[in-house]
Amino acid sequence: MTTAVTKKAEGTETKEGLALARDPWQSFGFPSLNRMRREFDEMLSRFFTDVPALWNAERGDGRWAFDVEDHPDAYLIKAEAPGFELKDFKVDVRGNQLVMQAKRSEKKKEKDKESFSATEYYHAMMIPPFVDTHKISANYKHGVLQLSLPKTEEGKGRNIPVNG
Template sequence: MTTTVAEKKQEAKETKPGTALSRDPWQTLGLPSLARMRQELDDLWNKFFTEVPALWSAERADVRWAFDVEDQPEAYVIKAEAPGFEPKDFHIDLRGDKLVMQAKRSEEKKEKGKESFTAAEFYHAMTIPPHVDADKIDATYKQGILQVNLPKTEEGKGRKIPVKG
């Protein structure tokens, strides 16, 4: 007796999870939540590759540079990792209550029979807190770290409130 391909497919469909012919490892455990999680991960993966621009795109890459904002007594201090730049590469603007920090650099190297081009871009915009003295904002760049100091006005420094017993 010979078995047709259609019969083999039907037999595979009827095979109970946990048997040797079962092909889905998520269902062999009998946990539907794992199958659902697998489907969600598959959907996320597919969404990433269809909706997110390619990493090798010629358009501006949306790189997320690490940064930190500290609320110190006298000022807000922003520290951003931006390796590979020079101080002259940065442009920092205050546009109303928006602080825009950006830098661009590109380098072209030509050696015997070889040419290479590298480019990097840094961009971050944020709303500054109220009570910042805009005229005293300053910035430094050392060892790959951009630091922007936003001095507080007297009103922004606050005051201590004693607790009476």
């Protein structure tokens, strides 16, 4: 890193030092506004990334875990969703997006105490090109929602032999 040096009547000082000397807040003993803003932005960033989501206790990050596999005839999506029932799911195709949702809620009443819990997963993803959207199917078994997105003939591609 190169630092430029400027001559002043009292001696030498870096450009960074001159910038700090021009900040009017420093004359009152306050840090520079730029530094305060940078520290505030870092604090907010840490808060929203390090604190677990309070609205979803089962998954602290609030995201739906899923895998996408590319098979020769179809894309296969597997989404973890333990504890749900078939009626809790809603899967839609909206234009070129696949929208997966799962919602469940539970009320418990024991003696004088009443509690309520809710879990909701939502994920929207772009449908890959060359998928036959009219043949997309969904299945829920053993806590895993599985979707099959069949490829069109063009999407399946063709094998090109390599000659030597």
